[in-house]
Amino acid sequence: MEVCRIDDLDVTINREGSCEFAKVSYPIRYGRYSEIRTPDYRFQFNLNGEIKFIRGLDKNWPDPLEWLKRTAGNDWVYYSTGGYSGVYDSFGEYYLPCPSYASNATYVNDPFENNAVGSAITAWTGLQARISQMAFGPFPRNIKDFLTLAGRNGPNVLATKARNLHELIGGNITVLPPDTRHVDYEVIPIIVADSCLYRCGFCRIKSHQDFSPRTREDIKKQIQNLKAFYGHDIKNYNSVFLGTHDALNAGHKLIMFAAEKAYEAFDLGQSNIKGANLFLFGSVDSLLNCDDSLFDSLNSLPLKTYINIGLESADKNTLDIIRKPITPFMVEQAFTRMLEVNRRYERIEITVNFLLGYHLPPGHLSSFIELTENRLDKPYSKGAIYFSPLVNSGSEQNRGIVRKFYKIKALSPLPTYIYLIQRL
Ligand code: SF4
Incomplete structure (x- = not known):
């Protein structure tokens, strides 16, 4: 793990998450990943520098234990605790994944109608534009490499990659x-x-x-x-x-x-x-x-x-x-x-x-x-x-x-x- 402070951002690369999938009632990450923490969000990236998770840190975020995940197909899914009221009994998991597209979900409240959730995705777009500039700064080699990768993976690039995934299979x-x-x-x-x-x-x-x-x-x-x-x-x-x-x-x-x-x-x-x-x-x-x-x-x-x-x-x-x-x-x-x-x-x-x-x-x-x-x-x-x-x-x-x-x-x-x- 390597950490670097850049202005108001804490950049951590090669963080180690859990090495086993687990059913737990708190935010957990698996494998290895990198993170940029701003005053308002935790943005987490996979090993290709692609955004994968966002968690809000301010009071507007719906629940400090909930987060957004982006899939390889480039869909955002909101992980809700459902207030822990029967989520585990109903789904066998502590979190209820709420996709941003129509599904067969029985829940009534759509988390994507909450402005704070939409704002988090917009905040990532803003950050992404900023890190593509930061990659030119005088930072340690590994940090620069991560910023360069993450700086390349803007929203349009990720949408194209998801199309490529479906084309190649x-x-x-x-x-x-x-x-x-x-x-x-x-x-x-x-x-x-x-x-x-x-x-x-x-x-x-x-x-x-x-x-x-x-x-x-x-x-x-x-x-x-x-x-x-x-x-x-x-x-x-x-x-x-x-x-x-x-x-x-x-x-x-x-x-x-x-x-x-x-x-x-x-x-x-x-x-x-x-x-x-x-x-x-x-x-x-x-x-x-x-x-x-x-x-x-x-x-x-x-x-x-x-x-x-x-x-x-x-x-x-x-x-x-x-x-x-x-x-x-x-x-x-x-x-x-x-x-x-x-x-x-x-x-x-x-x-x-x-x-x-x-x-x-x-x-x-x-x-x-x-x-x-x-x-x-x-x-x-x-x-x-x-x-x-x-x-x-x-x-x-x-x-x-x-x-x-x-x-x-x-x-x-x-x-x-x-x-x-x-x-x-
Ligand atoms: S068998 Fe085919 S049509 Fe029937 S439910 Fe499964 S996918 Fe749908």
């Missing part, structure tokens, strides 16, 4: 698996297959393309380009997301190829953050078509694999209404397979999603309760169930949905949380 990541919350959504995305099998009627993120796996050449090229894209900051990543909506259907060989190549190329074993992870989505069909050999292979990797399956409902009426072309029998089989894989494989966790809606038929919840009651004789900590709200934020119905969620949670023998959709 050949698509947008419209949704991350809920399990990526375990690594604060910090994943390097590689697309192994585009689109999904079903194109369900209710789904807002579906692609109209047919499901199509990428070639090995394409995956290799993505990995090479991603390594260059993440640059120095790649050391702060320990996780990969294989996209997009049904990577499990890409098949044993392609999944293993991508996972092994990424682990090696990104040097995940030497990350600043311990414990490498692999995240992917699967579908009912892709899970039922997987034989044990894929799970045996995944379990032997030096990373933990999380596979999230969209079941949505075990009720025929609901599946018809949401136009998901699967049957309750398939949902039951997939659920049983999830339980079996979770018991057998130490380094694999399959999790599932169900919908949570105000107007869904009563059979939706009763079939869920039946599904879990019939298969589990006691509570288990592995194999989370996520309920994804079918809502627009801000409505009175959202409160009703949250109440409904708590009723289900109380009856569920598995860890049960709300799924907050976030993109990358």
